[in-house]
Amino acid sequence: MTNKNSLSKNEPFLLCPVGKDYLWGGNRLNDDFSKGIDLRPLAETWECSTHPDGLSTVASGPFTGQTLRQVLCGHPEYLGTHPRTRDGELPVLIKFIDAKRDLSVQVHPSDEYAMEHEHGQSGKSEMWYVLDAADDAELVYGFNHPIDRETLRKSLENGTVENYLRRVRIRKDDVFYIQAGTVHAIGAGALIAEIQESSNLTYRMYDYGRVDKNGKPRTLHIDRALDVARLDSGENPRQPMRVLKYTPGCASELLCRCKYFMVERMLINTKRIRQMAAVSAGENSFQVLLCVDGCGVAFPESAEAIPFFRGDCLFLPADSAVVRLHGCAQLLKVSC
Known part of the structure; x- marks a missing residue:
């Protein structure tokens, strides 16, 4: 229970x-x-x-209504072991x-x-x-x-x-x-x-x-x-080389990796397959899924399904169980 x-x-x-x-x-x-x-x-x-x-405040589950900071202060393990994390504070x-x-x-x-x-x-x-x-x-x-x-x-x-x-x-x-x-x-x-x-x-x-x-x-x-301010002109900004990687129900690409965060774009489309896309957070870092287009449903391993829509933001604590995603959506996945 x-x-x-x-x-x-x-x-x-x-x-x-x-x-x-x-x-x-x-x-x-x-x-x-x-x-x-x-x-x-x-x-x-x-x-x-x-x-x-x-x-931010929590909008689903047992912590509904609490601030994210309150939740993380009570559960610092949700942040993971990444050295840039501090109790209760996201980096x-x-x-x-x-x-x-x-x-x-x-x-x-x-x-x-x-x-x-x-x-x-x-x-x-x-x-x-x-x-x-x-x-x-x-x-x-x-x-x-x-x-x-x-x-x-x-x-x-x-x-x-x-x-x-x-x-x-x-x-x-x-x-x-x-x-x-x-x-x-x-x-x-x-x-x-x-x-x-x-x-x-x-x-x-x-x-x-x-x-x-x-x-x-x-x-x-x-x-x-x-x-x-940097006063040199520097180089014109260039678009990063982006390579799609495919797993069942999902294509993903790396958008940015720096010492502060990593951002990937996930393209979820499970309309024509029987195997849902899967995502989980390791012990090193939490993950955040920001839905920038489309909609879908997240199926945690042992909790109620969570529908998400364009503009929604889903927090995955570090060392989370596998979450399966169903739908047609574009997500930004952020981790440290």
């Missing part, structure tokens, strides 16, 4: 996100993903988060982002800088997977050519910084890894799934002269941004 405060063999559970109403957001996360969050605009949903600025944060308007030009600090200057917090490297993009959608990724600190400061002061920024056209299914220190911005018309370090440190460099809902300019963080 399963104790109401525990899960048999670390069974998975659905998560419920928290929303953010940043001024550049739209309504697609409610319209396309049925989030049902009473915010307009709805710019971001933090789908899997133990960060204090936005805590990653997973979001959906709807950019109806351009995001600010910004940069994130490294772990080392954040540790020294931000009271021991984590820095922020991140990966974007483009779910949809308008025909003219683009992003900012570093500079067109190397720039020195003083020139950059002056361009921020006089509003000419856009002349120096590298802009990259984007399309659906693109992948971008944004290392800490890379000046960047998501452009209008992009719908993004973001996997990042568990951090909310953003140094805003330039915001197109916009004002917030109270008519005040949003705060800029010029000095700290200049401290951490």
Whole structure:
């Protein structure tokens, strides 16, 4: 018999996100993903988060209604043995982002800088997977050519910084890894799934002269941004080589592997076979399944079936039993 405060063999559970109403957001996360969050605009949903600025809650199973952080504090073994995990705290944060308007030009600090200057917090490297993009959608990724600190400061002061920024056209299914220190911005018309370090440190460099809902300019963080920004031009971002691997009912491909996380895309299609796709988390790491298209049903080994739909997020504790997946869906699988 399963104790109401525990899960048999670390069974998975659905998560419920928290929303953010940043001024550049739209309504697609409610319209396309049925989030049902009473915010307009709805710019971001933090789908899997133990960060204090936005805590996910459990939406299925015996822990329903508790925050993910509460569950992990009570069951630290769910995080696994990976060295980047800490009791009750995920090393990653997973979001959906709807950019109806351009995001600010910004940069994130490294772990080392954040540790020294931000009271021991984590820095922020991140990966974007483009779910949809308008025909003219683009992003900012570093500079067109190397720039020195003083020139950059002056361009921020006089509003000419856009002349120096590298802009990259984007399309659906693109992948971008944004290392800490890379000046960047998501452009209008992009719908993004973001996997990042568990951090909310953003140094805003330039915001197109916009004002917030109270008519005040949003705060800029010029000095700290200049401290951490990479000023060399670097290389144009390239799409990673992606190779599909096939198992019964599933094709998968690696999108990103870095020291912070690994992200794979899973294409589930069991409509025409009798063997369901299978997934499980090893003892080293939890896994998160983010459904970015389609729908299906997850069948844990010894718990009730869990239907999932586009936009849903499923948490698999470390050392979980095999979960079998049935349906036609695209999932992002995140682990450490």
